[in-house]
Amino acid sequence: MSLPRIAVDAMGGDHGVRVMVEGAALARRRHDKFKFLLVGDEERIKAALDDHPGMREASEILHCEDVVAGDEKPSRALRRAKTTSMGLAIQAVKDGKAGAAVSAGNTGALMAMSKLALRTMPGIDRPALAALLPTLKEHDVVMLDLGANTEADARNLVQYAIMGAAYSRIVTGFDKPRVRLLNIGTEDIKGTDALRDAAAALQEATDLALQFDGFIESDKINRGEVDVVVTDGFSGNIALKAIEGTARFVTDLLKTAFSSSLRSKFGFLVSRPATELLKHHLDPNNHNGGVFLGLNGVIVKSHGSANAQGVANAVAVTARMLEADITRRITADLAALGEDALRESHNGSATTDSAGAK
Missing domain, CATH: 3.40.718.10 (Isopropylmalate Dehydrogenase)
Structure with a gap:
């Protein structure tokens, strides 16, 4: 084809x-x-x-x-x-x-x-930037928004969940990806009104092609216990940078530790297969390619510092979005939600400034 x-x-x-x-x-x-x-x-x-x-x-x-x-x-x-x-x-x-x-x-x-x-698709108020992050399991986790919009109300978060689940179905093959909202705790009473309203709406929307599992804290994002993590662009970009920084910290710490003595260098030689696997897993080039979801067209963002391998992965992500017709999938899922599902909790629009994530 x-x-x-x-x-x-x-x-x-x-x-x-x-x-x-x-x-x-x-x-x-x-x-x-x-x-x-x-x-x-x-x-x-x-x-x-x-x-x-x-x-x-x-x-x-x-x-x-x-x-x-x-x-x-x-x-x-x-x-x-x-x-x-x-x-x-x-x-x-x-x-x-x-x-x-x-x-x-x-x-x-x-x-x-x-x-x-x-322009945005019918039924989508704002597009969101979604990316794949590594986990302890065999599949990656989709996270959005990572910086397209600084704020999000309940209606936006529900739309992000629908778009993220559609993306996850393409990359994981799961019929009903597990979706959670990023929060400061997992209890129902935690978080902002927007988070709690979005959670209530997703709990009630039983016809969606996703499984809503409540809230998740940031330290569980990479555990492999969830397929889609939904948040506003401000929190998402901070969480992403913290994850990337921790990955670099671990890599640099191991490098320093293994070069600290002759015994450590010998230990590095023995454990090199494991450290190479860790390095590969944490390399952002191997998970490169953020997708702007919710637009009338497919736009993919590559890391600015990506090497050729990273760019190739971004191109591959782009092709998968085209092959799977991501726009059609999101349209079908929005139709299942219904236009009035969040009307009562949509209390005005959040600011539209771009976070300008780098």
Whole structure:
């Protein structure tokens, strides 16, 4: 089966054209049905393609020299949407010239441009950024929102749960993923009014393709006891950075411990298979590819610091979203919820500032 082609913002991210093209080429070596629209400086893209001749026939180049800076404010980036590689990649999705877009650039700008160009799906108030995190079990956990919106009311949280469950069904194969709301405790009385109202609505919505299991605390996110963790973008981004920082801390601590003495170095040689497995499991490149859920189109965010392997994983995530038609799945699940399910608990809209997670 031939997939719609994927637009790649070749200029975004810390490493730019070389790594973005190499990552796309690596993904294509694994799945030769991929086709690409590479958006960026034509001369630099052609130079990068010299190292990957198999990509040439699968790629079209859309020339663009303008780039969204990593520290650029979303409001300023929006004004340059028609001239930047990020904006043109998103526009290609809107115009039907690509089925999806991938960028490693500024998250806040990507969210703002995507929302303006593609708009949110019917029944979704705000899109959310979802990503896969490693667990102790064989499957990853989906977590959202990770920074698209700083605040969320009960209606938003229920919509996030529906979108996250649809995503989880694609990546895990589970018919009814286990969903929990991130909270400061697991008791029913804990948390904000929005959390408790969302929990009540999810408990009552028995026709949804998910299993709502109540609240979860942040120290249980990676235990493998849940398939989807739902929260607002402010809390989610803090939790994500804490998890990533802890992973780096553990890795660096082991490195220091194993180099502290001759006996420790010998111990490292003995335990190297286990430490290599740990390193692989904690490497964010192996779980790269955040998805903006709730838009009329598939937009995937790669880590700005991702290597070629990480970019390849982001491209693979993009392809899975296209193959599974994530938008159709979310639409069907929203229909099962019903428009009026949260009307009584929707007390105004939260602020719409982008958290601009990096």
